[in-house]
Amino acid sequence: MKIKNITIRGFRGFNEARMIDFDDRLTLICAPNSYGKTSISEALEWLLYGVTSKVEKADYSKEEYKGSYRNRHLPESLTPFVKVTFLEDRNEIEFRGELEEGEIITRFVNGRKVESWPLVEDLSKVPKPFVLQHALQYLLLTGPDERFREFARLLGLEELVQIQQNVISLCTKTDPHIPVEVEQLRRNILALEARLASQPSLTAIEKAFRKGKDGLAKTYEAVASECRRRVPPETEEESVLPQLLKIREEAVAKIFQGRITLPDYSEREKQANTEDEGFFLDRMANAFVKKYTELVALATVQHILDRAEFFDLGIRLLDKTPGKCPFCGQSIGDALVKHIHDEHASLATEKKRNEALQNQRTEIINLLAELKSRLVAYQTRHTNKTVQLLALEPSLEKLKTILVPKHQLHFNTVKTAISELANAKNKLETSHSKVLEALAKVETSVTESKENAALVETLGRILVEYIAQARSYVQSISGKVTAVSDADQILKHELDALAGTEDISVLIDLRERWHDIKKKFEIEGILESLKHLRKAAEQYVANKVLEAISGELTSEVMEWYGQIKTTGDPDVHFAGFDIERTKEGDLKARRVQIKAKSYGEDLVSAVSSLSESKLNALGLCVSIATNLKGRTPFEFLIIDDPIQSWDAEHEIQFIEVIRRLVEQGKQVILMSHNKQWIKQVRSGCRTLNGWYYEITGYTKAGPQICEVPWAEWAQRLQEVDAILKDPTASSATQQRAEAEIRIAIEDIMPELWRKKKGVQRSCHKLNSREVRKMLLECGVDQPLLDHITQTYETTDPAHHAQINYEPNRDRIRSYHSWTHELAQLLS
Amino acid sequence: MSEETISQDSPREKYLNELLAELSDPVHKRLIQAYRGDNPVQSMESELGKILTEALHHED
Structure with a gap:
C-alpha cells in the first residue's frame, strides 16, 4: 500500500x-x-x-x-x-x-x-x-524494561509480552485470589505456629515444624512424645488427646466457659445458597407462577364441574325413568330431553379439559412442599452460623474482665458483632416468617381451590425481600469472620495464660489440627511454586525475544548501520542486541541490552558509550530494519x-x-x-x-x-553531455542519459508554460500527447515540436523495456541538441 | 481440546503451547491451560482458587 x-x-x-x-x-x-x-x-x-x-x-x-x-x-x-x-x-x-x-x-x-x-x-x-526522531530516542534512551516492550512491539511480539505480564501478575498478586476458607486455614496455622514458638517447653517441636513439609514426620513424632509426657503413663494412645483436653478444660473452665465462634460459609454452603436462591427466584417466579395462574382459571370453572356432575347424575337417573324428571317425577317432552343430553355432552367435554388442569394442582402442591422444605433448610443454614456467637451475649461482662483493657479492641469487635448479627438475624427471621405465612396462604388457596393471583404475587414479592435480607446477612457475617476469629485466638491465649495451660493448649491444637497443618503446607507449597512458574514464563519469553533480536534483527540492523558508518569513524560501534543475564547465566526478564564494541573490546552498553550521532544512526537502522521485516x-x-x-x-x-x-x-x-x-x-x-x-x-x-523541480535542467543536460563525451560509457549509463533528457524536458516545460501563459503548471508524469499539446499551445514551431515529442516518447522507460533495446549514442546526441533548442525558448 | 495442549489458531495459542511444553508441574500446566478469553488473568486466578480449594478438601 x-x-x-x-x-x-x-x-x-x-x-x-x-x-x-x-x-x-x-x-x-x-x-x-x-x-x-x-x-x-x-x-x-x-x-x-x-x-x-x-x-x-x-x-x-x-x-x-x-x-x-x-x-x-x-x-x-x-x-x-x-x-x-x-x-x-x-x-x-x-x-x-x-x-x-x-x-x-x-x-x-x-x-x-x-x-x-x-x-x-x-x-x-x-x-x-514512521521513522521519527522522538520515537527513536524513546526506543534507545529509555530503560531496558521499556526498551524490551518497545522492541516487542516493533517485532510483533506483543502477545508474548502480554502473556508474560499476565503470568507475573498471577504469580505475584496471589493474596486477593486465595479463597476465604483457604486463607482462614493459613491464618489459623500461622497463629498456632506463633504460639508454638512462644513456648520454651516445646522448642523441639518448633524446630521440626520450621522445616515445613520436609519436617512433618519429625514434628508429628515430637508432638506425640510431648503429649504422652503430659498424661499418666498408662494412658492408651487413643485416650491421650481426650486426656489432654480434659486437663485443659478443667483448668480453663474455672475462668471462663465458651468460645468466640463465627464460622464463614464454606464453598459448598455458598454453592447451596446460590442453588436455593436460583430455585426461589427462577423456578418459583416462572414455572410456579404459570401453573398457579392456570389454577386460578381452573377455580373459575369449578361451578361448571359441579353442573357437569349434576347433569351426569341426572342422565343416569333419566335412563331409568325415560320421559320423566328423575328429581320431581313430572313428564318432560322430547325437546327437553334432547336439551339435557346436549348440555350433558357439552359439560362432559369441558370436564375432560379441566381434568388435565386438575393434575396441575397436585404438581403445585408438590412444588410448594419443596419450596417450604428448601426455605427451612436455607434459613437453618443461615441462622446456625451465628448460634454460637450469639450464645455468648449473656457472658459478655465476664469476657470483658478477661480481655479488657489489654484487648479492648477485640472485645469491642465481639460486642459489636454480637449486637449487629443479633439484629440481622432478627430481621432475617421476621422476613422468613413472612415468607412462610404467605406460602401457607398460597397452600390453603390451592387445597381449598380458592386460587387467587394476588396471593402468589405477594409471595413472590416477600420472597425477593427475604433473599435480599439473607444476602445482606451473609455479607455481614463474612465481614466479621476474620476479626471474630482473631478475638477467639486472643481469648484462648488469655485463658491459657490465666490457667497455665498454654503449652497443653498448643499440643492439643497440634494434635487436633494435624490434618489442617498438612493442608497448610501443601497450600504453601503450591503458592511457593508460583515463583517457578513465573521464572519459567520469564525465561521462555526472554528466549523468544532473544531469538528475534539477536539473530536476523541484529544482522539486518548491522547491515544498515554499516551503510552509515564512515571510514574515518573511531572504531566505537554498535555490536548487536542481547538480553541481560544473571550471574547464574539465566536470562533476565524484560531487559534488552544494546551492545557496543571499541576497537574489538566489549563496552558496558551502547547507550552509555555511543555518541548521540551514532545512537541516532542506530535508532534509524532499528526502525528501518523492523519496518522491512515481517508482514x-x-x-x-x-x-x-x-x-x-x-x-x-x-x-x-x-x-x-x-x-x-x-x-x-x-x-x-x-x-x-x-x-x-x-x-x-x-x-x-x-x-x-x-x-x-x-x-x-x-x-x-x-x-x-x-x-x-527535482534538479536544474541545465545540470541534467551537462550530465548528458559528459556521458556523450565519455567513449567508455556503458549501455546502462547511456540509458541514464536518455532518462535525464526526458526529465530535463519535464523541468523545462513548466518554465516555458509559465513564460508563455503566465501561470504555474505541474509537469509530473506527462505523456507524449500532453507534451505535444503543451508545445502547440506555447507556440513552438512544428519541426522542434515533432523533435521534442519524439524525444519524450522514445526516452520513456517503457520504451527502453522493449526486447533488445540498445541506446544509440547518435540518437542521444540529437535528443540532447533538440532539448537545448527547447531550453533556448526560455531566454 | 486435549488435556495437554491448547488449540493452535493464533500466536497466543502457539506461545501458550510452547510454554506448556516447558512446564512439568501439573499445577502450573493447569494454570496456563486456564489462560483464555478476554480476561486471562481473571481466568487463571479463578483456576488458582479452584486448585487451592481442592488442596484444602483433598483427602489423603
Whole structure:
C-alpha cells in the first residue's frame, strides 16, 4: 500500500485544506523548523492510529496535550480532517479521518463510515511506517524494561509480552485470589505456629515444624512424645488427646466457659445458597407462577364441574325413568330431553379439559412442599452460623474482665458483632416468617381451590425481600469472620495464660489440627511454586525475544548501520542486541541490552558509550530494519528529520540508505529542515526524479507549500553531455542519459508554460500527447515540436523495456541538441 | 481440546503451547491451560482458587 496524496484541514499546523501529491518512489519535503513539516507525518499517523506517538508517549491525561490536534485558527463550524488516497494494486482507496469532540476520530473508507480501517486485524501489531526522531530516542534512551516492550512491539511480539505480564501478575498478586476458607486455614496455622514458638517447653517441636513439609514426620513424632509426657503413663494412645483436653478444660473452665465462634460459609454452603436462591427466584417466579395462574382459571370453572356432575347424575337417573324428571317425577317432552343430553355432552367435554388442569394442582402442591422444605433448610443454614456467637451475649461482662483493657479492641469487635448479627438475624427471621405465612396462604388457596393471583404475587414479592435480607446477612457475617476469629485466638491465649495451660493448649491444637497443618503446607507449597512458574514464563519469553533480536534483527540492523558508518569513524560501534543475564547465566526478564564494541573490546552498553550521532544512526537502522521485516501492509516509510547531529560525511552516507530503501520497493517520504542536505539528496538520487516540495512560508492559514523541480535542467543536460563525451560509457549509463533528457524536458516545460501563459503548471508524469499539446499551445514551431515529442516518447522507460533495446549514442546526441533548442525558448 | 495442549489458531495459542511444553508441574500446566478469553488473568486466578480449594478438601 503506497500513498498517492494527502489532504489536511484544521489539523496541527494546517488550517485551510492543503493537498500534497506523493511520488511513488521518493518525495522530499523541506521546511525550516515550525513551518508545519512534522504536521504532515503526524496527520498521517493520527489518521492510521487515532493518536500520534508524541501524544501517546506523553501522559495523555496531561492537560497540555488536550485539544492539541485541532488547529486553533480553524473556524468553529468546520471539522478538522485528514484524507489520504492510498494505492493498492493500482486501486485507489480513500481513508478519511474526522476529528470529533474529545479527540475522537471518525473513520470513512471511500466515503463510507467504518469502525476500523480495513488493513490488518490489529494495526498495533505491525511496525509503524514512521521513522521519527522522538520515537527513536524513546526506543534507545529509555530503560531496558521499556526498551524490551518497545522492541516487542516493533517485532510483533506483543502477545508474548502480554502473556508474560499476565503470568507475573498471577504469580505475584496471589493474596486477593486465595479463597476465604483457604486463607482462614493459613491464618489459623500461622497463629498456632506463633504460639508454638512462644513456648520454651516445646522448642523441639518448633524446630521440626520450621522445616515445613520436609519436617512433618519429625514434628508429628515430637508432638506425640510431648503429649504422652503430659498424661499418666498408662494412658492408651487413643485416650491421650481426650486426656489432654480434659486437663485443659478443667483448668480453663474455672475462668471462663465458651468460645468466640463465627464460622464463614464454606464453598459448598455458598454453592447451596446460590442453588436455593436460583430455585426461589427462577423456578418459583416462572414455572410456579404459570401453573398457579392456570389454577386460578381452573377455580373459575369449578361451578361448571359441579353442573357437569349434576347433569351426569341426572342422565343416569333419566335412563331409568325415560320421559320423566328423575328429581320431581313430572313428564318432560322430547325437546327437553334432547336439551339435557346436549348440555350433558357439552359439560362432559369441558370436564375432560379441566381434568388435565386438575393434575396441575397436585404438581403445585408438590412444588410448594419443596419450596417450604428448601426455605427451612436455607434459613437453618443461615441462622446456625451465628448460634454460637450469639450464645455468648449473656457472658459478655465476664469476657470483658478477661480481655479488657489489654484487648479492648477485640472485645469491642465481639460486642459489636454480637449486637449487629443479633439484629440481622432478627430481621432475617421476621422476613422468613413472612415468607412462610404467605406460602401457607398460597397452600390453603390451592387445597381449598380458592386460587387467587394476588396471593402468589405477594409471595413472590416477600420472597425477593427475604433473599435480599439473607444476602445482606451473609455479607455481614463474612465481614466479621476474620476479626471474630482473631478475638477467639486472643481469648484462648488469655485463658491459657490465666490457667497455665498454654503449652497443653498448643499440643492439643497440634494434635487436633494435624490434618489442617498438612493442608497448610501443601497450600504453601503450591503458592511457593508460583515463583517457578513465573521464572519459567520469564525465561521462555526472554528466549523468544532473544531469538528475534539477536539473530536476523541484529544482522539486518548491522547491515544498515554499516551503510552509515564512515571510514574515518573511531572504531566505537554498535555490536548487536542481547538480553541481560544473571550471574547464574539465566536470562533476565524484560531487559534488552544494546551492545557496543571499541576497537574489538566489549563496552558496558551502547547507550552509555555511543555518541548521540551514532545512537541516532542506530535508532534509524532499528526502525528501518523492523519496518522491512515481517508482514506489514505499508509499502511507504515516512522519515522525519533523520540527520540531526550528524556531520557532512554521515549525511552523505544516509543518502545511499534512502536510495536502497527505494530500490527495495519502499515509497520514501523524507522531511528535513536542512535545505543543503535535501539538495544533496536530490543530486544523489537524481535519476529517481521524485517530487520535491519546499514550505516557503507560514501564516495563520497554514504552510505555503511549493513544488520545486527535482534538479536544474541545465545540470541534467551537462550530465548528458559528459556521458556523450565519455567513449567508455556503458549501455546502462547511456540509458541514464536518455532518462535525464526526458526529465530535463519535464523541468523545462513548466518554465516555458509559465513564460508563455503566465501561470504555474505541474509537469509530473506527462505523456507524449500532453507534451505535444503543451508545445502547440506555447507556440513552438512544428519541426522542434515533432523533435521534442519524439524525444519524450522514445526516452520513456517503457520504451527502453522493449526486447533488445540498445541506446544509440547518435540518437542521444540529437535528443540532447533538440532539448537545448527547447531550453533556448526560455531566454 | 486435549488435556495437554491448547488449540493452535493464533500466536497466543502457539506461545501458550510452547510454554506448556516447558512446564512439568501439573499445577502450573493447569494454570496456563486456564489462560483464555478476554480476561486471562481473571481466568487463571479463578483456576488458582479452584486448585487451592481442592488442596484444602483433598483427602489423603
